[in-house]
Amino acid sequence: MKKTVLAATAAAFLVSACTTDPYTGEQKVSNTVGGAGIGAIAGAALGTLAGGNDRRNALIGAGIGALAGGAIGATMDRNEAELRAQLQGTGVSVTRSGNQIILNMPSDITFATDQDSVKAQFYPVLNSVALVLNKYKQTTVDVFGHTDSTGGDQHNFDLSQRRALSVANYLAGQGVDQRRFAVTGFGKTRPVASNATAEGRAQNRRVEIQLSPLT
Template sequence: MKNWLNLTAVAASVALLVGCTNNPYTGEQQAGKVGVYGGLGAVAGAAIGAATSSKKDRTKGALIGAAVGGAAAGGYGAYVDNQEAKLRQTLLNSGVQVQRDGDNLILIMPGNITFASSSANITSSFHPTLDSLVLVFKEFNKNGINIVGHTDNTGSLQLNQNLSNHRALSVANYLTTKGIAGSRISAYGVGPNQPIASNANEAGRAQNRRVEITLLPPQQ
């Protein structure tokens, strides 16, 4: 038991070391997401490999499981890393924020650059940004695309709910007309129900008026 646990730790450590990168903002070395995914996959794979092997072959099973689990998880980690880097490069100075939440990538599009006030028609000046996103979505075509519209709390709840729905659907329709498969896309609005800032002042309301696109892992 002790031997295969030690071997699992070694496999995970190797995966983490392979994924180490320098933080471009601080210059410090850190474990890249490939290494994190690989290390976690190695641990899980080793546990499964050991559990499904005979007592005599438990150490061998742990090593095989660690190798397979680490490679599979690291592979998806690399996919997300590359996609995140491409999105950050593509959206630089566009006003769209890119956030990472575990396996998910979230694109936050402020309402002031995507739609005119009280309108669900995408402004023509935002078309080039969406067109560049389409190219990334086609290159990284494994993800589901979840589009959610948000508003501030000015006006009636029903008005804001309808506006958020229409804005999410407008973005979804734009993507499909540019060749993104509709089967990948879900779109809906939540009105003012998920604020990220206070609605008590204009600065906060401006942050709440947004469309968020979440890129989900395959088969989620």
Template sequence: MKIRLVPLALAALLATGCASTDAYTGEQKTSNATSGALIGAVGGALIGAASSSKSDRKKGLLIGAASGAAVGGGIGHYMDQQEAKLRQQLAGTGVSVVRQGDNIQLVMPNSLTFDVGSARLKMPAINTLSGVALVVQEFDQTDLRITGHTDSTGSRDLNMRLSQERAEAVASELLRHQVAVGRMNTTGAGPDQPIASNQTSDGQAQNRRVEIVLTPKG
């Protein structure tokens, strides 16, 4: 019974005092690094306990918890730092930064990036991508998945081709700023992943976008 309670006590200890205030929302939250460390600690504790003899089980549990916390918190902390740099670099550009676990999603609206029916980057997008490149060069342990999206107007073949060309245009601009081509993957999703209704002009405008998802190398 005591063995089963120790991971919970460790988790509670890690969580205590680890809540922080989100500078953008004003809300109290547990950082992704803390969440990763907590999960790693509990997992490591269980593995440590299971792999130790009965007499050394408590010691094995504590060692496993410590190593698990270090591994689990490392990725989260790395992505926390990258997220903060991206928010600072992209403030006021119109690009939204969305954190999803250990991934970071950048949503670039079409009003910033391309003219209607074009895959040629506009100057505001070129300037913005230079800032993105600065950050992702610094944090080189992440890969980039770049996806182009369109609304549903026009033929499907045209939209699929256009969305792919737009994703490739973004990747080419990042490559021009020395982001390694091996880190980037491009996809054209066409109209298949809408985030708003295509029945209104406002919804169509929201659906025309390029998303860059940064994921830890693994």
């Protein structure tokens, strides 16, 4: 099952390399993550989906020390506190689950309808996230895209991936180490509310950023 997901994800990432420049909104090959570009983030994502330790090994090999013992909770506490301070009043929620932190970014404030270009007015919010990510480097960053149930399965799957990748690309463009990222689109398969109402569908259209300690 994971191999099937891997193949579909790889294909979608290659296609999405020609979609969006999050700085200008132009449709072109993305260069926001530097020379390695889409391939590096896609490679990190594939390593994660395969169940490997690619990101962990790459980061530790690059000299970023792993967290252990009480340093894990303390580091994530500082991450959480700074993210809550930076994101207050932005519409992005911060949730703590054990030693993981999840940022929920509703698509209605992040993207135009059916588009994968990050809205220019949302750049300052992502800049704030990038500041914290760059300050605390001992975390991995999973970016998850989700849609509501409107539209076809493949369209929703592709859109969720492109949106998640746009967010990851923007953050990488702000200096966040691209080796920390994994990007996954779930389409409509992980709703958090009922798709029977407009309010529920709005909650389901989201991009989530999950921070996990490097251990």
